Amino acid sequence: MIKNNLKAGIFDSGVGGLSVVKSLLDEHQFSEIIYYGDTARVPYGTKDKNTIIRYSLEALEFFKNFDIDILITACNTVSAYAIDELRKQAPFEVIGVIEPGVIALQNKLKDKNASILITGTNATIKSGKYKRLLNDKGYNNILELATGLFVPLVEEKIYSGKIMDATMEYYFDKIKKPDALIMGCTHFPLISSEYKKFFKDTVLLHSGDAIVEYLKNNFDFNAKYEKTNIKYFATENPEHLKNIAKEWLK
Ligand code: DGL
Secondary structure, eight states: OSSOOEEEEESSSSSSSSHHHHHHHHOOOSEEEEEEEEEOOOOOTTTTTHHHHHHHHHHHHHHSSSSEEEEEEEOHHHHHHHHHHHHHSSEEEESHHHHHHHHHHHHHHOOOOOOEEEEEHHHHHHHTTTHHHHHHHHHHOEEEEEEETTHHHTTTTTOSSHHHHHHHHHHHHOOOSSSSSEESSSTTGGHHHHHHOTEEEEEHHHHHHHHHHHHHHHOOHHHHHSOOOEEEEEOOOOHHHHHHHHHHHH
8 A cells, every 4th residue: 555645643651652753754654643642641551451441542532533544552551451442443553562572573583492581561561461472472481570660760861870770770680681672661762772781682672663664564554755744742741742752853
């Protein structure tokens, strides 16, 4: 399908989904992006399943006002709990980031005995979804670790320095270096250079890159649009979202 316009909706609990937008912009896959961040209610990663589904369905109602071709739930936490419900009720295609992330890992990691560390919010880790899908693909050497403190740090624009170092140490000091690590939260790619300091020889997986690959392989989204027009919406303080977008997407 080569269309003159291809419009994606990007849904995240807050500003973190911009890390997925960045990957999409680099590939020029869409002519328009409608970004919705539920900044009034972030974080989702500390909430329970029913709340996450309810918030996600409210976001879906918002996206129904736009003529989008596809909804991408950039948020791993939403992808862990609400994809089935969203798919049931959406009049457009819906994709999450977890399945694409697992496929991206499979493409990079041929050895089924390789060690894999999954990091994410409490809710994502509790769902066990990454682990289940990886087990289905034959990977069994898996460790899951909730690293939710990174979310408020990134929201506060603390990407490095003493507090970040201490948090990295707190989570990872005693962890054996894995062969691959899934940054299973939209916020984590923003601190990938910090992850890299700790995990020098580890393959790091990023939801944004996984989505780009997944779209290329599963949809006929082969057009390259010269310009992507982005409209930002937030449930609270849209100026903060726009300012962060200016900083992250430059
Ligand atoms: N967007 C969420 C995710 O990717 C992280 C932030 C939150 O807890 O809401 O899981």
